[in-house]
Amino acid sequence: MPNKRELYIGLMSGTSIDGIDAALVAFEHGKCQLIAQHLQAMPAKLTAQLHQLCRPNGNEISTLATIEQPLAETFALACDQLLAKTQYTAKDITAIGSHGQTVRHHPEHGFTLQIGDANILAALTNIDTVADFRRKDMALGGQGAPLVPAFHQAVFQHQSINRAIVNIGGLANITYLPSLQQNKSIIGYDTGPGNTLLDAWFTAKNNSLKSYDEDGQWAKSGVVIESLLTSLLQHAFFALNPPKSTGRELFNLAWLQPYLNKTLNNSLDTISDKHPLSYSDADVQRTLTRFTAVSIANEVTKLMHNSIGNKSNNVNITNEVYICGGGAANPLLMADLAQLLPVTPVMTTTEIGIDPDWVEAIAFAWLAKQHIHKQPGNLPAVTGASRLAILGAFYPAG
Numbered sequence: 001m002p003n004k005r006e007l008y009i010g011l012m013s014g015t016s017i018d019g020i021d022a023a024l025v026a027f028e029h030g031k032c033q034l035i036a037q038h039l040q041a042m043p044a045k046l047t048a049q050l051h052q053l054c055r056p057n058g059n060e061i062s063t064l065a066t067i068e069q070p071l072a073e074t075f076a077l078a079c080d081q082l083l084a085k086t087q088y089t090a091k092d093i094t095a096i097g098s099h100g101q102t103v104r105h106h107p108e109h110g111f112t113l114q115i116g117d118a119n120i121l122a123a124l125t126n127i128d129t130v131a132d133f134r135r136k137d138m139a140l141g142g143q144g145a146p147l148v149p150a151f152h153q154a155v156f157q158h159q160s161i162n163r164a165i166v167n168i169g170g171l172a173n174i175t176y177l178p179s180l181q182q183n184k185s186i187i188g189y190d191t192g193p194g195n196t197l198l199d200a201w202f203t204a205k206n207n208s209l210k211s212y213d214e215d216g217q218w219a220k221s222g223v224v225i226e227s228l229l230t231s232l233l234q235h236a237f238f239a240l241n242p243p244k245s246t247g248r249e250l251f252n253l254a255w256l257q258p259y260l261n262k263t264l265n266n267s268l269d270t271i272s273d274k275h276p277l278s279y280s281d282a283d284v285q286r287t288l289t290r291f292t293a294v295s296i297a298n299e300v301t302k303l304m305h306n307s308i309g310n311k312s313n314n315v316n317i318t319n320e321v322y323i324c325g326g327g328a329a330n331p332l333l334m335a336d337l338a339q340l341l342p343v344t345p346v347m348t349t350t351e352i353g354i355d356p357d358w359v360e361a362i363a364f365a366w367l368a369k370q371h372i373h374k375q376p377g378n379l380p381a382v383t384g385a386s387r388l389a390i391l392g393a394f395y396p397a398g
Contacts, residue, residue, distance in 0.1 A: 015170025097368025168327025
């Protein structure tokens with residue numbers, strides 16, 4: 001990190017497409033500080049268009065042509081609104097790090113696409129912009145994801161404590177940070193669905209102004225459908241060894257429907273007409289919440305197994321789990337994780353200095369800083385790339 005104080009803006013729009021996280025971050029003497037933050041709501045029309053674009057329909061290029069400029073303008077508005085909360089102006093900012101909006105991620109084909117034209121963003125904000133962070137890693141044979149583990153290592157790794165940092169956005173990813181004294185490699189990968197199925201099911205089944213199950217209240221009214229949970233967990237993705245990444249191209253309602261049909265048909269085969277068994281929509285929501293929790297907890301357990309297993313030989317080994325992203329605000333999901341990981345403290349990243357809502361936006365400010373200073377932003381052991389690389393493309397304001 002720079003010794004001289006520098007300011008960067010990080011922009012993050014995730015798979016839920018509900019808004020843009022904008023973070024103003026100061027980097028100095030190896031430390032980062034969140035100066036200000038702003039959540040820019042995504043216009044309803046633009047959200048609907050983006051959801052349409054994320055579904056293959058044979059007309060994606062024409063759809064993209066209508067979205068690219070208004071999306072970039074919304075990113076620029078997020079920056080303007082963020083700076084309006086501070087005493088800073090565009091000339092004070094070294095660069096913007098913009099993740100863009102992912103509309104396709106196919107690592108098996110070496111392809112990923114994040115939109116939100118950085119040329120327009122740089123021109124409207126008058127701030128140099130770094131974007132398109134994932135494709136250089138892919139060009140080197142990597143998955144292009146997850147990218148946040150390098151940032152997690154820079155800010156969260158501890159001298160004597162093993163930490164797992166779990167980001168629960170639309171998808172979920174994990175970074176395992178062995179303590180510095182162990183001198184072991186960082187491990188990171190996508191664990192599977194985070195909030196994407198929860199949000200999609202809630203939206204499909206509720207006539208609500210909200211696009212998510214606030215505090216997991218609806219899920220709490222249901223029960224876990226154990227047969228459905230077991231079937232979901234048998235999907236081949238969970239058996240893959242890292243590096244691995246995924247997206248809403250896999251985990252979506254169309255993917256879920258056959259599992260629901262199978263569960264319902266099996267239940268009808270095993271009961272009499274006199275005593276029909278039916279599952280409520282809330283039961284499905286409860287099961288999907290548990291599905292996210294179990295798929296995460298299984299990976300935490302795998303990664304920490306050696307240190308837990310050897311604890312009797314080394315009483316100094318400590319393991320901790322920290323949650324960030326939107327899932328950290330779901331009490332039911334957090335309770336499920338705590339229950340599934342009884343020997344490991346499960347907390348949010350608030351406990352180690354960064355609000356869980358802003359970790360990813362700060363990470364993209366950090367990635368912009370890495371690019372400006374010609375420092376690598378990927379971890380080959382995590383993504384599978386052949387080497388370290390400076391990530392992103394530079395779009396000057398001038």
